[in-house]
Amino acid sequence: MTYRPAIVSGQRVRPNGPATHVDAAVLATGEVLPGDLFVDASGRGARTAGWLSAAGGPLLPSVTSECGLLYYSRHYRVREQHPMPRPVSLLGGPRGDLGYLAFAVFLGDNRTFCLCIMAAPWDKPFRSLREPAAYQRAAALLPGLAPWLEVAEPISPVLPMGQLRNTLHRVVGATGPLVTGLMPIGDARCHTNPTFAFGASLSLWHAVRLADLADRASDHTDLAMSFDAEIAADATARFDAVSAEDADRARLWSGQPMDVTDAEASMPLFLRFVAYRVAAGDPELLRAVARRIDGLDPVERLPALPHLLDRARTLYAQSVATFPEVPPRTTLLAALTG
Numbered sequence: 188m189t190y191r192p193a194i195v196s197g198q199r200v201r202p203n204g205p206a207t208h209v210d211a212a213v214l215a216t217g218e219v220l221p222g223d224l225f226v227d228a229s230g231r232g233a234r235t236a237g238w239l240s241a242a243g244g245p246l247l248p249s250v251t252s253e254c255g256l257l258y259y260s261r262h263y264r265v266r267e268q269h270p271m272p273r274p275v276s277l278l279g280g281p282r283g284d285l286g287y288l289a290f291a292v293f294l295g296d297n298r299t300f301c302l303c304i305m306a307a308p309w310d311k312p313f314r315s316l317r318e319p320a321a322y323q324r325a326a327a328l329l330p331g332l333a334p335w336l337e338v339a340e341p342i343s344p345v346l347p348m349g350q351l352r353n354t355l356h357r358v359v360g361a362t363g364p365l366v367t368g369l370m371p372i373g374d375a376r377c378h379t380n381p382t383f384a385f386g387a388s389l390s391l392w393h394a395v396r397l398a399d400l401a402d403r404a405s406d407h408t409d410l411a412m413s414f415d416a417e418i419a420a421d422a423t424a425r426f427d428a429v430s431a432e433d434a435d436r437a438r439l440w441s442g443q444p445m446d447v448t449d450a451e452a453s454m455p456l457f458l459r460f461v462a463y464r465v466a467a468g469d470p471e472l473l474r475a476v477a478r479r480i481d482g483l484d485p486v487e488r489l490p491a492l493p494h495l496l497d498r499a500r501t502l503y504a505q506s507v508a509t510f511p512e513v514p515p516r517t518t519l520l521a522a523l524t525g
């Protein structure tokens with residue numbers, strides 16, 4: 188096998204019955220690289236759909252929805268003389284949704300962690316989060332964060348990330364594949380809001396399944412159809428679930444009255460605010476939540492288990508009084524301006 192780093196800037200196509208077949212990649216140097224199968228793993232900024240139509244191929248149908256979040260991430264390292272703070276959530280670090288802003292701590296290696304603070308793109312005063320001192324002051328007020336920040340030092344600037352959209356591309360139409368010889372996988376096929384942490388597992392799963400099916404497929408059409416049969420329904424369900432939660436969170440953060448403890452009003456917010464939050468109090472609920480978050484179960488499984496939703500309601504009612512206080516929006520904004 189030859190590994191050749193290069194920038195791809197287009198593709199060459201030819202007809203394959205009713206489909207379009209990609210038979211070469213065009214590199215940024217102008218070199219045309221023929222091949223049997225092209226795997227598009229170029230991530231959420233994938234441009235292959237545009238290249239395909241520019242080369243005379245079909246316009247691949249795709250659906251998008253706004254994530255409605257600007258990310259402000261900063262990496263920290265826990266100082267040598269301090270033990271790591273104790274885990275407080277399934278992913279280890281504190282996380283939460285304040286009803287106008289969300290945050291999450293992701294654990295790294297070598298005593299590092301990353302704090303992501305997420306604000307709505309339309310909530311412009313929170314854009315001061317890009318300023319390190321303002322970020323630090325606001326971070327210290329987030330529920331559960333103080334013990335982490337007290338023992339750690341920043342090892343990166345504040346890293347803003349925006350323009351986040353959930354995107355789902357389709358490569359098979361009603362009568363068969365629209366394109367053959369080109370297989371978009373991972374984020375290039377389906378990109379979802381990083382908060383849900385589906386992307387890496389799905390990308391690896393796509394890659395493994397594609398390698399397996401490519402070994403057995405009788406031709407390019409068979410491969411396109413069999414890969415689609417394995418991954419398309421799951422990708423669509425995840426895209427829909429993430430889009431639904433993003434839409435409901437945008438309504439909540441815009442000030443629309445919503446009872447997040449009412450699964451009838453919003454199942455996505457009920458799961459996020461209630462079921463995920465209290466899951467550690469019940470082994471069966473914890474397992475179901477972990478399997479949903481980790482991509483092991485179909486996303487629709489947990490919402491279809493009423494006995495676990497009931498248990499979540501009960502646990503929530505028992506523990507809500509002990510939840511840390513949420514800083515009001517005005518307090519966090521005041522901290523930003525110092």
Ligand SMILES: Cc1cc2nc3c(=O)[nH]c(=O)nc-3n(C[C@H](O)[C@H](O)[C@H](O)COP(=O)(O)OP(=O)(O)OC[C@H]3O[C@@H](n4cnc5c(N)ncnc54)[C@H](O)[C@@H]3O)c2cc1C
Nearest residue numbers: 193194195228229230373374375381384385386387388390
């Ligand atoms: C802040 C953040 C937090 C996340 N947290 C999690 C998490 O906790 N768990 C989880 O599962 N997922 C998480 N994700 C999502 C996860 O990172 C992605 O879903 C995953 O990396 C997608 O893998 P991929 O291989 O499809 O694409 P990528 O990892 O994006 O790789 C694409 C590669 O293609 C290259 N490339 C692009 N264009 C070209 C070109 N024209 N020519 C040549 N090369 C090109 C890029 O340089 C890149 O190396 C997170 C994402 C972000 C942004």
